[in-house]
Amino acid sequence: MVIGAGIIGVCSALELQKRGFQVTLVEADRPAAGASEGNCGLLAVGSVVPFSKPGTFKKVPGWLLNKNGPLSIRWNYFPKLIPWFLEFLKASRASRIQEISQGLAALTEHAFDAYEPWLEEAGIKDLLKPHETLIVYETEQEYRDDVANLQIEKDLGFDYEELSKSRLRELEPSLSDQFACGVRLKGWYYFADPKRLVTSLYDLFVRKGGTVVTGTVTSINVENGRATSVNFCGQPPESFDNVVVAAGVWSRKLADKLGDKLPVEALAGYSTTVSDPGIEVKHAITYAAGGFVITPMESGLRIGGTIEMGGVDSKPDFGRAKVIAEKAKRVFNGLKNVSGTEWMGYRSFMPDTLPVIDRASSASNVFYAFGHGQIGITTGAITGRLVAEMVGREQTSIGLAPYSARRFKD
Numbered sequence: 001m002v003i004g005a006g007i008i009g010v011c012s013a014l015e016l017q018k019r020g021f022q023v024t025l026v027e028a029d030r031p032a033a034g035a036s037e038g039n040c041g042l043l044a045v046g047s048v049v050p051f052s053k054p055g056t057f058k059k060v061p062g063w064l065l066n067k068n069g070p071l072s073i074r075w076n077y078f079p080k081l082i083p084w085f086l087e088f089l090k091a092s093r094a095s096r097i098q099e100i101s102q103g104l105a106a107l108t109e110h111a112f113d114a115y116e117p118w119l120e121e122a123g124i125k126d127l128l129k130p131h132e133t134l135i136v137y138e139t140e141q142e143y144r145d146d147v148a149n150l151q152i153e154k155d156l157g158f159d160y161e162e163l164s165k166s167r168l169r170e171l172e173p174s175l176s177d178q179f180a181c182g183v184r185l186k187g188w189y190y191f192a193d194p195k196r197l198v199t200s201l202y203d204l205f206v207r208k209g210g211t212v213v214t215g216t217v218t219s220i221n222v223e224n225g226r227a228t229s230v231n232f233c234g235q236p237p238e239s240f241d242n243v244v245v246a247a248g249v250w251s252r253k254l255a256d257k258l259g260d261k262l263p264v265e266a267l268a269g270y271s272t273t274v275s276d277p278g279i280e281v282k283h284a285i286t287y288a289a290g291g292f293v294i295t296p297m298e299s300g301l302r303i304g305g306t307i308e309m310g311g312v313d314s315k316p317d318f319g320r321a322k323v324i325a326e327k328a329k330r331v332f333n334g335l336k337n338v339s340g341t342e343w344m345g346y347r348s349f350m351p352d353t354l355p356v357i358d359r360a361s362s363a364s365n366v367f368y369a370f371g372h373g374q375i376g377i378t379t380g381a382i383t384g385r386l387v388a389e390m391v392g393r394e395q396t397s398i399g400l401a402p403y404s405a406r407r408f409k410d
């Protein structure tokens, strides 16, 4: 059984099926109901420097004081966030930044080759656009502030190209002329509809004989170090040989019940997709000062980003989607209309930005695959491959130590 039909669960189900397993994919709502729907779609291969990178701490107070800034915290939830922030602090040490970046790079360097056969088989190669992501800077200083992080990425094999003001305008003529310079991130392509990516892969899984069930898994029953059955849909417990927990941020509850107290938090993000923006855009664009991304999706121009920490049960504040959509007007000449379809999704975020890809401590046939933060679309296919290798008791194609479920136990 695979729990959760987001990008991680669907890719895991396909890879398991490929190895001959009979797979049941259980989804509480519908495929891509969680974070995998309205995100920015980047194959962000070089996004390997963790959120706890140097400079983040310095910026946090300013961000929090600005109600329209890129980060907000629901203060009534803050006490529950303290353990997460303590781990975040530990993950900000220079030596950890290097280790974490290597751990993320080990995943992202396989992002494309892990997806390629599935895109081909599902007939959706058209979804991956060949244009590389641009970062745009309002001042040279903003660019210089970013160079240390770009250099870490470069050292790990993810190169970038500096772009002058005029070169930026040449590549993307709709950009406003307020940008002093930019960079082009090598190999950072984008999916022009992450929801279609997930639903097409889900359909492929079904076509190949996979079983899908709509229902919420409430618990996994364990005896003598093995999961014996799963409770879902309010039916009598059903047994499975192996269980994969790929329920995004909701995985925490299931892991908790299995005795793994993991510091996974919901970092809400928002997007607005403008179906008639009135401008042409080819590249995905990261607006450095605004802290958000603009992607030309099939359904329109998507403006997405921001972080809100208030727990998984907090009510969305779509004002945050409107704030970034308004700011996007500054990025382009001629972008007048920014009203569109608003969306909110929870990134399941570990304090060190590394996902959890591991076995449960209390059950040798339960496997975790969650906590992919801001790069779950990028790392979906490679995570699926690793999950299937673990379940099949194969040697995994990369070492899984960085993604251990036990790394927060000192």
Ligand SMILES: Cc1cc2nc3c(=O)[nH]c(=O)nc-3n(C[C@H](O)[C@H](O)[C@H](O)COP(=O)(O)OP(=O)(O)OC[C@H]3O[C@@H](n4cnc5c(N)ncnc54)[C@H](O)[C@@H]3O)c2cc1C
Pocket: 003, 004, 005, 006, 007, 008, 009, 026, 027, 028, 029, 030, 031, 032, 033, 034, 035, 036, 037, 038, 039, 040, 041, 042, 043, 044, 215, 216, 217, 218, 246, 247, 248, 249, 250, 251, 267, 268, 269, 270, 271, 304, 305, 306, 344, 345, 346, 347, 348, 369, 370, 371, 372, 373, 374, 375, 376, 377, 378, 379
């Ligand atoms: C604004 C924003 C922009 C982003 N941009 C990018 C980007 O450009 N590139 C990138 O790589 N990543 C991006 N991300 C991150 C990416 O969206 C996530 O990392 C990824 O979608 C996580 O996938 P998932 O399958 O782990 O979780 P989810 O997509 O959240 O899926 C989990 C699924 O499990 C189901 N579920 C939950 N509990 C249960 C249960 N008990 N029983 C059964 N089913 C259950 C849910 O209904 C859901 O469908 C972005 C995220 C946000 C919020």
